[in-house]
Amino acid sequence: MPRVRELEVFRLVLPYGRRPESILVRLTEYGGMTGWGEVVDGDPKTWVALEEGLARALVGVDWEHPDELGTVPGGPAADMACWDLWARMRGVPLAHALGGSRTSLMATVRIGAERNLDSLVSRVNRHVCAGYAHVTLDIHPGWDVEPLRAVRHAYPVLGIGVDARGAYTDVGALEVLDAYSISSIERPFAGPAGLADHADLQERVAAPVLLEVSSLADLDEAIAANAGRALLLRPAALGSLREARRMHDRAVQAGWEIACAGGQGTGLARAATVAAASLPGCGLPCDVAEPPRSAQIVTPPVGVSGGVVAVPLTQPGLGHRIDEDRVRRLAKESYSA
Known part of the structure; x- marks a missing residue:
């Protein structure tokens, strides 16, 4: 039975991009075993919630399974740490603890809009040469048919998805993309667009x-409206891995496909995404592109090799060793209880 003796919380400013903030939670049980979790979140309220409520919720409290804990203060970082600790204590990989069965995952790489079509095709070429069998093209009105046509012409059998990032209001503008054998149309509408627009698009396209x-x-509502046939599952954006698993199960029950994505930061959140993506319904290519090595605190690094992500199954828990010295060097702030 896990019983947390001590917890530590770290706030890191990561050395890349827009320097996002990552919060790490480290739990230590009475036998000395540890579990780690992470959330990429710059909201001061998250730190306050952890500082004010996490110790009261976990330290000295007996529990049999992470599902018993409900919503833990601080959200996904604390929940992930509980799952990691629980799986380590039982000597099982987190993927198996969640019910996963896959040993490897096909990866996709996201490719943003380029200056011109030649630059786009060259960039796709670099990833194909690195072993990727699937790419996801960012599209928006004015940058959709032509780039998709150029990539499909250059790579007739390459798996291609498109991500609209909610940029469209016209169903017809997206319907024409279906002629290029795309694997999915991701996040087509946003703002005032309702499920009816998504259902209209799904009725018109094969993808x-x-x-x-x-x-x-929200997933139940989308399924009832026939608003799609696939779920983009981001475990790091949900309150718990239990919720991610429940959404997976509901999507599978409805006959929907699933793509897992997300979990930036130091590699811990991405490791949890990989574990969730090993669930049997997650058959679409996953997006767990490797964060910069300058930010990773896990060994081996979480990333893609030859277009494939290995699910770590030889070590318990998240399946990665944590460089605690590096965590403390990167920490902008920390506390323990």
Whole structure:
């Protein structure tokens, strides 16, 4: 039975991009075993919630399984740490603890809009040469048919998905993309667009419309409206891995496909995404592109090799060793209880 003796929380400013903030939670049980979790979040309220409520919720409290804990203060970082600790204590990989069965995952790489078509095709070429069998093209009105046509002409059998990032209001503008044998149309509409627009698009195209929803209730509503045929599952954006698993199960029950994505930061959140992506319904290519090595605190690094992501199954828990010295060097702030 896990019983947390001590917890530590670290706030890191990561050395890349827009220097996002990452919060790490380290739990230590009475036998000395540890579990780690992470959330990429710059909201001061998250830090306050952890500082004010996490010790009261976990330290000295007996529990049999992470599902018993409900919503832990501080959200996904603390929940992930509980799952990691629980799996380590039982000597099982987190993927198996969640019910995963895959040993490897096909990866996709996201490719943003380029200056011109030649630059786009060259960039796709670099990733194909690195072993990727699938790419996801960012599109928006004015940059959609032509780039998709150029990539499909250069790579007739390459798996290609498109991510609209909610940029469209016209169903017809997306319908024409279906002629290029795309694997999915991700996040087509945003703002005032409702499920009816998504359902209209799904009725017109063969490719699954890939929806991102924030709760099980929203997923149920989308399924009832026939608003798509695929779920974009981001475990790091949900409150718990239990919620991610429940959404997976509901999507599978409805006959939907699933793509896992997300979890930036130091590699811990991405490791949890990989574990969730090993669930049997997650058959679409996953997006767990490797964070810069300058930011990773895990060994081996979480990333892609030859277009494939290995699910770590030889070590318990998240399956990665944590460089605690590096965590403390990168920490901008920390506390323990």
